[in-house]
Amino acid sequence: MADKGNDPAVIWQTMIGEMEKGFNSFANQAMTSPEFSKVMNQVGGATAGAQRQLGELMEKYLLAMNLPSRAQMVGMAERIQAIEGQLNEIKALLQQVHHNSLAPESGYGAPRPPRTKRPPSEGEQK
Amino acid sequence: MNAPVGLDLASISERVQSEVQRAIQRSIKGVEYISSSGPSLGSTPKDILAVRGTMNLYHYRPMADEIYRVPILIVMATTNRGYILDLVPGQSFIEFLLKRGYDVYMLDWTAPKPEEKSLRMEDYVLDFIPDCVRRVQQDSGEHDVTVIGYCFGGVLSLLYGSIFNDGPMKNLICFTTPIDFREMKLFSNFSDRRYFDVDRLVDSVGNVPPEMILSSFEMLRPASRAASQVQLWENIWNDEYVKAYRMMDRWGTDTLPLAGEYFRDITKNLMWDNKLYSDTMSVGGRAADISKIKVPILHAVAEHDHIVPYDAAKHLITKVGSTDKEEVMLKGGHVSLVAGANAIKRLWPKLDSWLGKRST
Numbered sequence: 130m131a132d133k134g135n136d137p138a139v140i141w142q143t144m145i146g147e148m149e150k151g152f153n154s155f156a157n158q159a160m161t162s163p164e165f166s167k168v169m170n171q172v173g174g175a176t177a178g179a180q181r182q183l184g185e186l187m188e189k190y191l192l193a194m195n196l197p198s199r200a201q202m203v204g205m206a207e208r209i210q211a212i213e214g215q216l217n218e219i220k221a222l223l224q225q226v227h228h229n230s231l232a233p234e235s236g237y238g239a240p241r242p243p244r245t246k247r248p249p250s251e252g253e254q255k
Numbered sequence: 256m257n258a259p260v261g262l263d264l265a266s267i268s269e270r271v272q273s274e275v276q277r278a279i280q281r282s283i284k285g286v287e288y289i290s291s292s293g294p295s296l297g298s299t300p301k302d303i304l305a306v307r308g309t310m311n312l313y314h315y316r317p318m319a320d321e322i323y324r325v326p327i328l329i330v331m332a333t334t335n336r337g338y339i340l341d342l343v344p345g346q347s348f349i350e351f352l353l354k355r356g357y358d359v360y361m362l363d364w365t366a367p368k369p370e371e372k373s374l375r376m377e378d379y380v381l382d383f384i385p386d387c388v389r390r391v392q393q394d395s396g397e398h399d400v401t402v403i404g405y406c407f408g409g410v411l412s413l414l415y416g417s418i419f420n421d422g423p424m425k426n427l428i429c430f431t432t433p434i435d436f437r438e439m440k441l442f443s444n445f446s447d448r449r450y451f452d453v454d455r456l457v458d459s460v461g462n463v464p465p466e467m468i469l470s471s472f473e474m475l476r477p478a479s480r481a482a483s484q485v486q487l488w489e490n491i492w493n494d495e496y497v498k499a500y501r502m503m504d505r506w507g508t509d510t511l512p513l514a515g516e517y518f519r520d521i522t523k524n525l526m527w528d529n530k531l532y533s534d535t536m537s538v539g540g541r542a543a544d545i546s547k548i549k550v551p552i553l554h555a556v557a558e559h560d561h562i563v564p565y566d567a568a569k570h571l572i573t574k575v576g577s578t579d580k581e582e583v584m585l586k587g588g589h590v591s592l593v594a595g596a597n598a599i600k601r602l603w604p605k606l607d608s609w610l611g612k613r614s615t
Binding site for chain 2: 136138142145146148149152153156157160161162163165166167169170171173174177178180181200203207210217241242243244245246247248249
């Protein structure tokens with residue numbers, strides 16, 4: 130077998146690992162400074178403001194193009210979610226009604242196992 | 256002529272052959288990777304007991320013939336999806352618990368809708384968790400409930416347990432739960448009150464977007480995403496590696512937005528004023544002093560946790576009022592503590608041996 134120290138693949142992987150650690154550690158040090166926080170939050174604040182303005186602009190654009198906006202899509206998703214919820218309730222009710230004829234693994238409404246389990250003794254534990 | 260010391264020509268030839276094969280495999284698997292979706296996650300059979308806005312309560316179908324008396328309610332972190340605890344069969348914490356005879360419920364979160372931006376800490380601690388506990392009691396027919404909180408789910412569970420300290424929580428298990436927020440040094444610096452205008456942010460965006468949450472997590476290890484992609488390419492011939500990568504990558508990037516007011520509460524009360532650590536925290540006008548928690552508690556922390564460093568988590572056990580309490584530090588990081596091969600060997604068996612005898 131080739132010595133692991135001479136294996137180019139191992140050398141490459143070690144180098145990537147060390148570079149990752151080194152860069153993370155260097156960046157972490159830089160990010161603990163108050164200056165970093167100041168710059169980051171200035172940029173972040175400006176971005177959040179710009180995002181909001183862009184969102185409002187897009188909303189107007191979509192309206193003009195007769196296309197649904199994000200808010201409308203979210204509204205539709207909510208309605209679908211509500212329908213799914215109602216379907217789940219109907220399913221649960223149906224299963225409750227028929228639970229006597231359902232196999233135990235058939236889900237909600239099926240008989241539950243007894244709550245009698247005791248922990249295994251120390252020697253039995255794997 | 257002799258080969259230079261340390262070099263074996265036969266093994267070099269084998270090595271070259273193996274690298275050529277891997278290079279071919281990389282090309283084939285690389286195409287497969289791009290054209291296929293990842294494994295299906297969170298597929299352990301479950302029933303939805305309740306959905307109320309961002310709150311979802313699941314009950315997992317038992318897998319044992321006999322179960323422990325006390326059901327478990329898992330409270331997931333509000334920034335992430337609960338399927339990290341239910342990856343794929345054989346690597347699912349939920350499946351492990353079910354097979355060991357526990358009755359498992361999960362309080363999981365979906366993205367809060369724009370109109371839920373007004374949700375506050377008290378909605379989570381005084382409404383969602385107590386509501387789920389009540390539903391678990393009704394569904395299981397048991398008064399006692401064991402609560403397991405992961406990361407910020409642990410913080411919410413601690414707040415719940417300190418306010419509702421006369422029951423029905425019977426045991427509390429926290430995974431990587433911070434209480435001293437000053438010690439989360441980078442997050443603390445990112446949210447420095449001199450420069451971070453949380454009011455302006457929340458007032459302008461409503462709910463805090465998931466991209467912002469994700470980038471703040473990624474900034475903790477800025478080189479790791481690029482390095483992990485290099486490693487993926489190196490190992491793309493290895494199906495098991497690719498499967499594990501896809502599961503973790505999908506979960507890691509599937510971050511949830513945070514309700515605006517809730518984020519404001521977290522920033523002001525926890526990040527700025529460190530109220531949980533200084534025993535001055537209150538939720539909806541009710542004091543939340545964790546020394547009031549008297550139930551048996553297990554706190555599992557990770558040795559190499561870059562999100563919740565040990566210094567941020569270590570005071571939990573000393574501060575709670577329980578006499579039956581234990582902290583366990585295990586090898587691994589913030590996520591590998593609870594999911595993946597590391598967790599299967601370390602955390603899960605430890606949790607089973609601790610909880611089994613307290614679940615009867």
